[in-house]
Amino acid sequence: MPAGRPSPVWFCLCLFALAACGDSDPVPKSPTAVTPPTPAPIRFQLPTANRALFDTGGEPRFFTATGPDYPWSSGAFGCVRNSGTRFHEGIDIQCLSRDTQGEPIDPVHCAAPGRVAFVNRAASASDYGQYIVVLHEIDQLTIYTLYAHLREIHADIRPQSVVQAGQTLGTLGRSAKSAIPRERAHLHFEIGLLGSPHFDACLRHWYKDPSPNPFGNWNGQNLLGLDPAALLLKQNEARAAFSLRSYITALPALCTVRIHKSALPLAERYPALLAAPALATTPVAYEVDLNPQGVPLRIRALASGVVKPKTGAYELIAVDEALEAQHRCSKLVLKKGRAWTLTDRGQRALDLFAYVPGT
Numbered sequence: 526m527p528a529g530r531p532s533p534v535w536f537c538l539c540l541f542a543l544a545a546c547g548d549s550d551p552v553p554k555s556p557t558a559v560t561p562p563t564p565a566p567i568r569f570q571l572p573t574a575n576r577a578l579f580d581t582g583g584e585p586r587f588f589t590a591t592g593p594d595y596p597w598s599s600g601a602f603g604c605v606r607n608s609g610t611r612f613h614e615g616i617d618i619q620c621l622s623r624d625t626q627g628e629p630i631d632p633v634h635c636a637a638p639g640r641v642a643f644v645n646r647a648a649s650a651s652d653y654g655q656y657i658v659v660l661h662e663i664d665q666l667t668i669y670t671l672y673a674h675l676r677e678i679h680a681d682i683r684p685q686s687v688v689q690a691g692q693t694l695g696t697l698g699r700s701a702k703s704a705i706p707r708e709r710a711h712l713h714f715e716i717g718l719l720g721s722p723h724f725d726a727c728l729r730h731w732y733k734d735p736s737p738n739p740f741g742n743w744n745g746q747n748l749l750g751l752d753p754a755a756l757l758l759k760q761n762e763a764r765a766a767f768s769l770r771s772y773i774t775a776l777p778a779l780c781t782v783r784i785h786k787s788a789l790p791l792a793e794r795y796p797a798l799l800a801a802p803a804l805a806t807t808p809v810a811y812e813v814d815l816n817p818q819g820v821p822l823r824i825r826a827l828a829s830g831v832v833k834p835k836t837g838a839y840e841l842i843a844v845d846e847a848l849e850a851q852h853r854c855s856k857l858v859l860k861k862g863r864a865w866t867l868t869d870r871g872q873r874a875l876d877l878f879a880y881v882p883g884t
């Protein structure tokens with residue numbers, strides 16, 4: 526063997542030593558494909574410990590009636606107030622625990638992960654009392670949840686705070702512009718879509734001298750509530766198959782309205798509601814299906830061959846008369862003689878989707 530060259534035995538021993546040393550492994554590892562974990566779909570949780578909604582016949586233990594002589598349904602969503610003439614845009618959830626003074630102590634939890642959009646700590650400034658609005662991005666939809674009549678809001682809950690599902694936001698209560706009796710302490714809870722991102726401009730567009738709006742876009746008139754109980758029950762029933770987008774786009778429409786504009790801010794903010802496929806040309810109008818509460822359910826862009834341009838006008842295309850009869854308090858449309866027309870409320874509902882300040 527030539528001098529200065531290692532023997533084969535020594536060479537093998539060196540290789541073995543290198544292979545045994547984790548940090549200097551000379552044998553290249555074969556590349557492994559890294560599949561990013563699929564994020565679990567976001568589901569809404571009940572915002573308090575009261576779960577009677579999911580019990581058969583549990584409604585009287587879940588909803589807070591408007592008084593001892595009223596049924597539990599007066600605390601549910603929809604045309605349930607003032608003999609069906611006034612709309613209740615959320616659900617009133619009963620408290621489960623009270624302190625020695627009889628005041629509620631139930632913690633209120635965030636219903637889904639999101640970001641705090643608004644906090645009102647001035648209890649007497651709003652019918653909602655102390656309330657919190659949280660925004661969630663779910664199924665490519667921006668959804669809000671609202672927690673009202675709170676007794677207390679945690680000090681660390683501020684606009685832009687990132688919040689997790691189940692995180693405690695505050696304590697259930699009875700705060701409001703007009704005091705809620707102690708025995709009716711409850712959480713008013715909403716889930717829904719945002720109306721306009723320029724709500725103050727809409728107010729100035731509608732009224733010559735609108736009252737001050739300290740709530741900005743988080744004013745209840747600009748929050749378009751879905752029925753949280755129906756949504757939660759459906760989600761519970763469908764389990765893994767539940768899709769919020771499919772749920773919303775399958776809801777029945779009270780009316781269909783054509784908006785004669787080539788660009789619709791609503792379609793830009795909620796593209797997940799747009800019917801596919803997208804038009805190859807610039808639309809000349811949009812059709813929007815609205816539910817009885819004015820929530821947009823489906824949007825269709827229309828090409829010039831389908832509809833004649835009619836700048837800036839709203840056109841009522843169809844009304845489901847049977848559904849309208851079941852939701853008289855919605856007042857989006859009105860029958861005059863044999864023809865249906867949009868009411869002022871209906872026109873304003875569309876302004877939330879179509880109005881651009883300065884136009």
Ligand SMILES: [Zn+2]
Pocket residue numbers: 613615616617713714
């Ligand atoms: Zn309520």
